[in-house]
Amino acid sequence: MATCPAGHTSTATDYCDVCGAGIGEAPSPPPASPVTGATGERCPDCGTPRTERFCEDCGYDYAVGGGRPTPPPAAPPPAPIRSTGDPDEEDPVTRDWAPAKAPVPEPPATDWAAVVIADREYHDRVVTEGEDFTFPPYCPSRRIPLAGEQVRIGRRSVSRGLAPEIDLSEPPADPGVSHTHAVLLAKPDGTWTVVDPGSTNGTTINEGDTPIPVNVEVPLRDGDRVHVGVWTTITLRRLR
Amino acid sequence: MSEQPDFSIRIDQNKYLPQGGQEVHAVVTVESTGAPVGVSTGASASEVIIIDTSGSMDYPRNKMTSAIKAAQAAVDTLRDGVNFAVVSGSSRATMVYPRAEELVPASARTRTEAKAALGRLTATGGTAMGAWLSLAGRLFARHPDGIRHAILLTDGKNQHETPEQLDQAVAASVGRFVCDCRGVGTDWEVAELRKVASALLGSMDMVASPEALEADFRAMTETAMGKAVADVALRVWTPQNAKLRFVKQVLPSMEDLTGRRTDVDERSGDYPLGAWGSESRDYHVCVEVPPGEVGAREKRVAWIKLMLGDQVVASGNVLAEWTDDEAQSTRINPKVAHYTGQAELAENIQVGLQARKEGDLDTATARLGRAVALAHESGNEAIAGLLGKVVDVDDPATGRVRLKKDVDKADEMSLDTRSTKTVRTRKGEG
Numbered sequence: 001m002a003t004c005p006a007g008h009t010s011t012a013t014d015y016c017d018v019c020g021a022g023i024g025e026a027p028s029p030p031p032a033s034p035v036t037g038a039t040g041e042r043c044p045d046c047g048t049p050r051t052e053r054f055c056e057d058c059g060y061d062y063a064v065g066g067g068r069p070t071p072p073p074a075a076p077p078p079a080p081i082r083s084t085g086d087p088d089e090e091d092p093v094t095r096d097w098a099p100a101k102a103p104v105p106e107p108p109a110t111d112w113a114a115v116v117i118a119d120r121e122y123h124d125r126v127v128t129e130g131e132d133f134t135f136p137p138y139c140p141s142r143r144i145p146l147a148g149e150q151v152r153i154g155r156r157s158v159s160r161g162l163a164p165e166i167d168l169s170e171p172p173a174d175p176g177v178s179h180t181h182a183v184l185l186a187k188p189d190g191t192w193t194v195v196d197p198g199s200t201n202g203t204t205i206n207e208g209d210t211p212i213p214v215n216v217e218v219p220l221r222d223g224d225r226v227h228v229g230v231w232t233t234i235t236l237r238r239l240r
Numbered sequence: 241m242s243e244q245p246d247f248s249i250r251i252d253q254n255k256y257l258p259q260g261g262q263e264v265h266a267v268v269t270v271e272s273t274g275a276p277v278g279v280s281t282g283a284s285a286s287e288v289i290i291i292d293t294s295g296s297m298d299y300p301r302n303k304m305t306s307a308i309k310a311a312q313a314a315v316d317t318l319r320d321g322v323n324f325a326v327v328s329g330s331s332r333a334t335m336v337y338p339r340a341e342e343l344v345p346a347s348a349r350t351r352t353e354a355k356a357a358l359g360r361l362t363a364t365g366g367t368a369m370g371a372w373l374s375l376a377g378r379l380f381a382r383h384p385d386g387i388r389h390a391i392l393l394t395d396g397k398n399q400h401e402t403p404e405q406l407d408q409a410v411a412a413s414v415g416r417f418v419c420d421c422r423g424v425g426t427d428w429e430v431a432e433l434r435k436v437a438s439a440l441l442g443s444m445d446m447v448a449s450p451e452a453l454e455a456d457f458r459a460m461t462e463t464a465m466g467k468a469v470a471d472v473a474l475r476v477w478t479p480q481n482a483k484l485r486f487v488k489q490v491l492p493s494m495e496d497l498t499g500r501r502t503d504v505d506e507r508s509g510d511y512p513l514g515a516w517g518s519e520s521r522d523y524h525v526c527v528e529v530p531p532g533e534v535g536a537r538e539k540r541v542a543w544i545k546l547m548l549g550d551q552v553v554a555s556g557n558v559l560a561e562w563t564d565d566e567a568q569s570t571r572i573n574p575k576v577a578h579y580t581g582q583a584e585l586a587e588n589i590q591v592g593l594q595a596r597k598e599g600d601l602d603t604a605t606a607r608l609g610r611a612v613a614l615a616h617e618s619g620n621e622a623i624a625g626l627l628g629k630v631v632d633v634d635d636p637a638t639g640r641v642r643l644k645k646d647v648d649k650a651d652e653m654s655l656d657t658r659s660t661k662t663v664r665t666r667k668g669e670g
């Protein structure tokens with residue numbers, strides 16, 4: 001179950017069952033503590049920090065208003081475990097995958113790396129005729145060592161404080177990638193899994209046609225390919 | 241159904257709307273591949289051939305003999321095991337083969353017997369198509385699964401039943417079988433036969449010369465036998481506060497499906513598409529939604545699913561995003577534009593021909609002229625050719641035409657009949 005920006009409960013996780021609003025990228029509900037952003041103001045509809053006249057996420061117009069009324073600010077956190085009593089906050093689809101946490105010491109790099117390429121074959125498979133996504137003529141491959149408990153795949157967003165380890169907004173930016181599109185998770189046995197927390201366009205594996213289910217960990221092996229966006233293929237490599 | 245085809249849905253649209261814009265148009269292309277073509281699809285199939293044997297079929301006599309030959313050719317095309325029957329239609333419906341009111345499996349023996357029974361047919365009596373359809377409906381009732389296909393051939397108007405009786409019989413047949421209709425000669429009514437074929441998801445055509453019937457019957461039967469799945473439906477979801485303005489089939493012919501909706505739940509409805517083989521059809525969908533905010537994320541305004549029973553075999557999204565960039569919002573998707581033109585073409589022909597019949601020559605000239613221009617513009621050569629038999633064209637680009645004084649009845653009917661046949665966009669467009 002997912003929740004759309006207007007608050008409807010939806011079985012479909014890409015667009016709302018009720019109103020059709022996009023929910024793959026759904027922003028978090030208004031936070032407990034007033035924070036951040038240039039003005040500190042947040043969108044009354046979706047809680048994203050204000051950057052300009054229109055909300056970056058839901059298009060709320062700050063000049064003329066016209067969204068839902070601003071909910072009253074929630075009480076300060078009563079307990080250290082959860083910031084609000086809002087059950088939605090626990091729904092991983094309705095919030096960004098990795099809210100900022102207390103800094104953890106940088107763990108040592110594992111034996112794994114992700115190789116990121118612009119993949120012509122994948123692009124030709126998913127981009128249908130008539131869509132305007134031109135395959136980038138120049139896109140060097142990147143090798144990113146996998147470290148820590150999680151490695152996020154997505155697009156950087158200053159306003160949301162998002163800096164995914166595998167940042168696909170670096171030019172040439174893949175236009176089909178969500179802010180937090182997928183996450184690689186380290187397992188105790190030294191292997192990795194991938195989770196799609198509800199990206200707009202889905203994540204596929206090894207040339208598959210069917211996107212992996214949302215919020216389900218899928219184990220990865222050496223050489224497995226994770227496809228996101230309109231041309232990105234990320235191959236997992238075990239180094240030792 | 242051992243080998244089910246692979247279905248795909250493709251959506252062509254411009255998702256951008258101007259501020260305050262409410263109408264979203266999209267062309268949905270449904271395509272199936274991988275269905276075995278020709279002989280055996282593995283799907284069970286039933287076929288009923290209905291031949292008009294009213295008295296007029298004897299004038300000229302070659303109508304009856306050609307119809308018999310055509311039906312015999314159709315029987316020959318049935319593959320072994322297909323359940324079939326032949327029915328003769330006059331003021332009432334009569335079993336030709338088998339004698340009992342039932343379908344029998346095709347085999348060398350039953351095909352021979354059926355052809356012999358056809359050879360003994362004589363023409364007498366009137367025309368009551370509702371009764372013919374009712375008998376076909378009873379025959380298919382015992383074979384509710386698989387492909388259910390009928391061919392109905394007539395040469396006259398439905399004179400021996402009230403229009404209400406025909407309407408009732410058609411309504412009772414909807415969803416029970418698919419029926420391709422053919423008119424032979426020039427004494428039948430285009431609108432009447434169109435109503436039957438359209439409701440029963442079949443094709444409608446005119447067979448001007450009796451000699452052409454045989455090839456046509458064989459082709460219809462082959463097409464029906466080539467279907468791999470029966471009873472496919474298009475399921476359309478729309479968001480709350482949205483209104484589905486229309487759902488039209490636009491290729492291979494114009495067919496408004498809007499009124500055929502069966503509600504599935506509060507926001508979804510099914511539109512029956514009949515049986516499918518290896519083929520591609522296009523649908524034009526128009527949704528009206530409350531205006532969204534400029535700059536907001538795109539929304540899904542229609543979720544199109546192809547249903548095979550309860551199974552979703554393909555799906556696609558119609559999206560909307562509001563923008564203040566006029567360059568984006570004013571662009572019309574070429575496929576949407578093309579089929580809007582084809583719908584206008586069909587309407588102009590039908591209105592123009594009706595006006596001509598009623599002696600309103602100014603309207604007829606204007607409408608048929610517009611049709612000429614549209615046919616020319618869209619590259620619909622078949623229709624352009626048929627229009628040329630009804631009007632003299634001075635300038636196809638602007639649609640300047642003069643009505644012809646003497647028009648062959650067959651040419652006029654043939655134009656009317658085929659007015660709804662559409663063509664794909666020209667190569668390079670859309």
Ligand SMILES: [Zn+2]
Pocket residue numbers: 004005006007008016017018019020021
């Ligand atoms: Zn909603």
Ligand SMILES: [Zn+2]
Pocket residue numbers: 043044045046047048055056057058059060
């Ligand atoms: Zn917002």
